[in-house]
Amino acid sequence: MVKFILDAEQRLFGETLHKLLAGTGTPEVIRAWAGGAPDRGLALWRSLADAGVFALAVPESAGGAGPLPVELVTAFHELGRHAVPGPLAETVAAAELLARLRGGPGAGETRDGDSGDGDSGDGDSGDGLAAAWLPRIAEGTAVVSLALPPAVPYALDADAADLVLAVDGDGLRVAAPGTARGSLDPSRRLFPVGAGPAEAHTAEAGEVLASGPAVRAAASAAFGLGALACAAQLVGLGRRLLEATVEYAGARRQFGQPIGAFQAVKHQLADVLVDLEYARPLVHGAALAYGSPDFARDVSAAKAAASEAAYAAARTALQVHGAIGYTDEYDLSLWIRKARALRSAWGSPAEHRARLIASLTGGRGSGGGP
Amino acid sequence: MDLDLSSVEPFRAEVRDWLRAHVPAAPLPSLETEEGFAAHRAWERELHGARLSVVSWPEPYGGRDASPLQWLVFEEEYYAAGAPGRVSQNGINLLAPTLFRHGTPEQLGRVLPPMASGEVIWAQAWSEPGAGSDLAALRATATPAPGGWLLNGQKTWSSRAAFADRGFGLFRSDPGAGRHHGLTYLMFPLDAEGLTRRPIGRLDGKPAFAELFFDDVFVPDADVIGAPGEGWKVAMSTAGNERGLTLRSPGRFTAAADRLVALWCERADPDDTALRDRVADAWIRARAYRLKGFETVSRTDDVGAETSVNKVFWSELDLALHETALDLLGPDGELEGEWLEGYVFSLAGPIYAGTNEIQRNVIAERVLGLPRTAR
Ligand SMILES: Cc1cc2nc3c(=O)[nH]c(=O)nc-3n(C[C@H](O)[C@H](O)[C@H](O)COP(=O)(O)OP(=O)(O)OC[C@H]3O[C@@H](n4cnc5c(N)ncnc54)[C@H](O)[C@@H]3O)c2cc1C
Numbered sequence: 141m142v143k144f145i146l147d148a149e150q151r152l153f154g155e156t157l158h159k160l161l162a163g164t165g166t167p168e169v170i171r172a173w174a175g176g177a178p179d180r181g182l183a184l185w186r187s188l189a190d191a192g193v194f195a196l197a198v199p200e201s202a203g204g205a206g207p208l209p210v211e212l213v214t215a216f217h218e219l220g221r222h223a224v225p226g227p228l229a230e231t232v233a234a235a236e237l238l239a240r241l242r243g244g245p246g247a248g249e250t251r252d253g254d255s256g257d258g259d260s261g262d263g264d265s266g267d268g269l270a271a272a273w274l275p276r277i278a279e280g281t282a283v284v285s286l287a288l289p290p291a292v293p294y295a296l297d298a299d300a301a302d303l304v305l306a307v308d309g310d311g312l313r314v315a316a317p318g319t320a321r322g323s324l325d326p327s328r329r330l331f332p333v334g335a336g337p338a339e340a341h342t343a344e345a346g347e348v349l350a351s352g353p354a355v356r357a358a359a360s361a362a363f364g365l366g367a368l369a370c371a372a373q374l375v376g377l378g379r380r381l382l383e384a385t386v387e388y389a390g391a392r393r394q395f396g397q398p399i400g401a402f403q404a405v406k407h408q409l410a411d412v413l414v415d416l417e418y419a420r421p422l423v424h425g426a427a428l429a430y431g432s433p434d435f436a437r438d439v440s441a442a443k444a445a446a447s448e449a450a451y452a453a454a455r456t457a458l459q460v461h462g463a464i465g466y467t468d469e470y471d472l473s474l475w476i477r478k479a480r481a482l483r484s485a486w487g488s489p490a491e492h493r494a495r496l497i498a499s500l501t502g503g504r505g506s507g508g509g510p
Numbered sequence: 511m512d513l514d515l516s517s518v519e520p521f522r523a524e525v526r527d528w529l530r531a532h533v534p535a536a537p538l539p540s541l542e543t544e545e546g547f548a549a550h551r552a553w554e555r556e557l558h559g560a561r562l563s564v565v566s567w568p569e570p571y572g573g574r575d576a577s578p579l580q581w582l583v584f585e586e587e588y589y590a591a592g593a594p595g596r597v598s599q600n601g602i603n604l605l606a607p608t609l610f611r612h613g614t615p616e617q618l619g620r621v622l623p624p625m626a627s628g629e630v631i632w633a634q635a636w637s638e639p640g641a642g643s644d645l646a647a648l649r650a651t652a653t654p655a656p657g658g659w660l661l662n663g664q665k666t667w668s669s670r671a672a673f674a675d676r677g678f679g680l681f682r683s684d685p686g687a688g689r690h691h692g693l694t695y696l697m698f699p700l701d702a703e704g705l706t707r708r709p710i711g712r713l714d715g716k717p718a719f720a721e722l723f724f725d726d727v728f729v730p731d732a733d734v735i736g737a738p739g740e741g742w743k744v745a746m747s748t749a750g751n752e753r754g755l756t757l758r759s760p761g762r763f764t765a766a767a768d769r770l771v772a773l774w775c776e777r778a779d780p781d782d783t784a785l786r787d788r789v790a791d792a793w794i795r796a797r798a799y800r801l802k803g804f805e806t807v808s809r810t811d812d813v814g815a816e817t818s819v820n821k822v823f824w825s826e827l828d829l830a831l832h833e834t835a836l837d838l839l840g841p842d843g844e845l846e847g848e849w850l851e852g853y854v855f856s857l858a859g860p861i862y863a864g865t866n867e868i869q870r871n872v873i874a875e876r877v878l879g880l881p882r883t884a885r
Contacts, residue, residue: 290841291841292841293841293842294841321845321846322845322846323844323845323846324713324714324844324846324850324853324854325844326715328844330844330845394642394643394644394647395643395644395647399643402867402883404867404870404871405867455857458857458861459860459861459865459866459867462643462861462865463637463642463666463667463719463858463861463862466712466713466857466858466861467710467711467712467713468711468712468713468714468715469710469711473713476713477713480836480844481844484836484837484839484840484843484844485841485844488837488840488841488843489837490779490782490784490785490837490840491840493784494779494781494782
């Protein structure tokens with residue numbers, strides 16, 4: 141019997157993070173991050189690590205506490221609810237990638253059903269990378285960005301990262317990020333990771349560190365965890381958008397009444413709640429499926445639903461706020477923009493629908509990627 | 511319905527040829543920035559030089575007396591050519607129709623020609639912090655003064671007012687009168703003494719609108735439109751234009767739909783029938799809007815509250831076109847670029863020019879005749 145509701149400890153973990161983030165005042169952190177001043181964001185990163193967030197994705201044998209996917213989605217729900225900036229899903233996905241590339245003892249701990257082939261190809265350097273970076277990820281001293289083209293073609297916030305990885309097909313390399321491209325979400329800077337020296341990020345940039353089917357399998361697992369984390373963020377974003385908009389609709393008056401008194405407003409907000417209420421269990425269910433053959437399928441279902449629900453929440457939040465919601469200076473617009481950006485990050489809804497159908501039908505239908 | 515457009519073909523050809531020779535090869539910088547505003551103003555001057563900035567206006571003011579059908583054709587060619595957005599749009603589409611209906615000959619002669627050439631660009635100043643959908647709740651005042659009026663109070667969300675030259679808006683001139691009475695419609699310089707402008711960044715940070723603070727701003731009697739105290743009636747005649755065809759002509763959407771089809775060819779996974787269907791639907795809706803436009807300009811009766819039907823349709827179509835484009839772009843959908851700029855613009859469509867909730871109330875109550883909600 142799987143546990144379908146959070147236990148007291150997991151709930152307390154979520155509440156602790158919520159308090160930590162509410163006390164931080166994330167809008168200022170986000171704006172500073174967007175303006176190229178990541179110090180406060182990095183300080184918050186370390187507080188999140190101290191609270192145990194990143195250790196959830198790092199195996200115990202590598203200095204972490206994981207893998208604990210249910211706790212991970214609980215945490216990412218709160219990170220989304222507070223619109224925390226930075227390569228969060230990327231870092232936990234990178235942890236998964238590195239954990240899978242470790243050879244020898246401890247590799248089994250990742251509980252994966254589909255990568256036990258033992259053929260790690262040229263995995264020695266992957267092993268070294270894992271040994272060097274996993275403990276740092278767990279303790280919050282390493283911010284990692286990761287590109288997994290084609291579904292995740294850019295390295296998010298590579299300029300603030302200590303390590304930038306890319307997996308192309310079955311080759312893992314330390315990436316040399318190119319020139320950043322701006323996003324609708326001002327706190328997201330997206331870096332192409334084409335091969336070649338570019339502005340070399342580290343000495344060994346561009347060099348293929350590991351290759352072979354094991355890398356491909358590890359990248360696939362990393363994509364699953366990244367998409368799951370992103371789905372949880374989206375549900376948290378949607379929840380916050382709904383809470384803030386309900387509050388606004390109760391306070392803003394036009395025609396002598398709170399706008400929330402108009403049925404046209406009420407129904408839109410009720411619809412948002414319905415969608416979010418059914419996206420959340422899909423995310424939770426996918427976390428419970430970690431390590432089972434259904435994991436990829438369940439993550440795709442969760443990411444597609446969470447993307448749609450959060451985007452609908454953002455559209456409604458904007459519409460119900462009217463012009464004020466359309467301004468850069470109004471903090472909620474940071475959430476509105478992030479919801480649209482995360483909708484297509486870690487696999488767009490169309491991508492995940494294609495993957496879902498492919499896994500339900502044993503490969504019929506498209507759906508490529510790692 | 512007569513869909514024979516042959517009579518307007520020579521006009522279409524002239525417009526097409528001119529645009530082909532003159533539309534800037536690279537897109538101008540965004541209209542919502544200071545630099546882009548200036549570039550778009552220069553473009554207006556160029557259009558005006560070819561008498562193409564206000565084709566439907568009478569000749570003395572810079573137009574060509576074009577028929578509504580010719581105007582539709584002009585707009586089709588304009589957007590199909592990828593020509594720049596119209597920085598003069600709020601003057602041309604909102605103020606000018608008001609002046610044609612309520613202005614004095616002196617006002618028409620003074621205001622319209624520099625509007626047509628882009629020399630004077632106008633901003634709409636109706637909304638206030640407490641008066642959005644409920645426009646009649648506005649509180650900014652106009653107090654009689656020798657030879658004119660003194661304006662006080664605050665306006666907000668005035669599009670491009672940070673860079674525009676003059677504004678037009680409603681002010682409460684008789685505080686004792688009922689909500690829809692005692693309002694006066696006035697024009698004023700945006701650089702007037704006593705007027706402070708604060709630019710406001712829209713969703714992508716571009717300073718697309720501004721807040722205006724009035725502290726005893728003097729306006730002469732000559733800049734009152736219609737009779738003092740009759741501003742509500744005057745304003746409502748402009749509101750119909752804003753919701754009707756003129757603000758968002760069909761050509762804009764048919765051009766965007768064609769670009770969307772091109773994007774589909776370039777980027778789509780042909781197996782993704784869900785996205786394919788959305789592209790098809792957007793194109794169908796753009797065509798429906800075009801045909802409905804021909805129908806509307808052929809009508810002789812008053813379109814009245816049906817303009818609300820139009821406003822809901824175009825604003826949701828615009829959003830669908832751009833959302834579909836971003837979805838086609840997949841992980842590139844969030845990246846800065848022309849589709850994203852259009853998307854950000856389209857997000858505001860269901861809010862300005864009367865929100866779509868208000869429009870649906872109007873459709874239900876005034877077009878369908880359903881019982882009115884107590885308000
Ligand atoms: C991009 C942009 C450009 C603009 N440009 C200009 C400009 O140039 N000049 C200008 O004067 N104004 C401009 N506006 C302002 C625009 O006219 C207002 O935003 C609009 O009237 C709505 O007012 P509000 O934003 O205060 O929202 P509110 O009126 O506060 O509405 C909030 C929400 O409540 C809903 N609501 C309100 N009343 C009802 C009701 N009776 N029944 C059901 N739902 C209701 C609304 O539909 C909306 O969803 C612009 C706005 C935008 C977004």
